[in-house]
Amino acid sequence: MTDTHAHLDFLDPKELEEAQAHLPELKAVLTLGVDPTRWERTLALAQGNVYATVGLHPTSAHLLSPEVEEALRHYARHPRVRAIGETGLDYHWTPETRPAQLRALDFQAALAEALDLPLILHVRSKDGRAEEELAGWILQNRPKKAVLHAFSGHPALERAGLEAGAYFSFAGPLTYKKNEALREAARRLPRKRLLVETDSPFLPPEPFRGQRNRPHWVRHTLARLAETLGVSFEEAEALTDKNAEGLFRWSA
Numbered sequence: 001m002t003d004t005h006a007h008l009d010f011l012d013p014k015e016l017e018e019a020q021a022h023l024p025e026l027k028a029v030l031t032l033g034v035d036p037t038r039w040e041r042t043l044a045l046a047q048g049n050v051y052a053t054v055g056l057h058p059t060s061a062h063l064l065s066p067e068v069e070e071a072l073r074h075y076a077r078h079p080r081v082r083a084i085g086e087t088g089l090d091y092h093w094t095p096e097t098r099p100a101q102l103r104a105l106d107f108q109a110a111l112a113e114a115l116d117l118p119l120i121l122h123v124r125s126k127d128g129r130a131e132e133e134l135a136g137w138i139l140q141n142r143p144k145k146a147v148l149h150a151f152s153g154h155p156a157l158e159r160a161g162l163e164a165g166a167y168f169s170f171a172g173p174l175t176y177k178k179n180e181a182l183r184e185a186a187r188r189l190p191r192k193r194l195l196v197e198t199d200s201p202f203l204p205p206e207p208f209r210g211q212r213n214r215p216h217w218v219r220h221t222l223a224r225l226a227e228t229l230g231v232s233f234e235e236a237e238a239l240t241d242k243n244a245e246g247l248f249r250w251s252a
């Protein structure tokens with residue numbers, strides 16, 4: 001199993017200990033370093049089968065400055081870094097920083113392109129405006145390797161992601177009873193573009209809703225993906241492991 005999106009640095013010491021004890025169940029975990037205060041800690045956690053990203057989450061996009069750009073360029077070259085981000089648009093928490101979010105997105109997309117790394121995309125809004133806008137950005141900018149993290153099933157994003165050859169990463173919401181439309185999207189999408197993630201400690205799958213998520217619980221999302229696709233757990237595991245390996249090149 002591969003957890004392509006976790007925030008190990010958000011776990012408290014006890015949670016982290018438990019998460020690390022379960023790491024042998026996973027082929028790889030990608031932990032996201034989402035603001036300048038977290039990059040060093042994230043890189044320190046990237047050992048064994050844990051790999052890292054560095055980036056500026058859209059809710060921290062206002063922190064972008066020439067110094068932060070320089071530091072991000074520096075950390076992005078660390079040997080354990082396998083992607084840039086997460087970046088994108090968040091009008092749920094920080095609609096007021098939209099211009100800064102777009103600048104940070106463009107900067108991180110250019111950095112990912114220059115280093116031939118995948119770009120991890122986050123998007124959230126109450127009314128779908130961020131999703132519509134990010135879909136437009138994807139079609140205009142055509143990132144070579146992009147991941148729609150915690151894909152929500154938004155139709156415009158699905159179309160844009162498909163057209164740009166992006167990857168679609170499914171998190172805990174795939175397991176929620178009401179999300180039949182999301183499972184239909186998973187069935188429609190090309191299998192070679194499917195990934196799974198936890199977004200730990202957020203978005204816990206069934207039957208752990210209300211608890212803080214952890215990487216090895218990706219098993220539950222993977223089981224639901226297998227059921228959705230009508231394949232065995234082992235087949236879904238092999239598929240998503242292979243897709244993640246091809247994109248992130250763990251062993252490179």
Ligand SMILES: [Zn+2]
Pocket residue numbers: 005007032086199
């Ligand atoms: Zn995240």
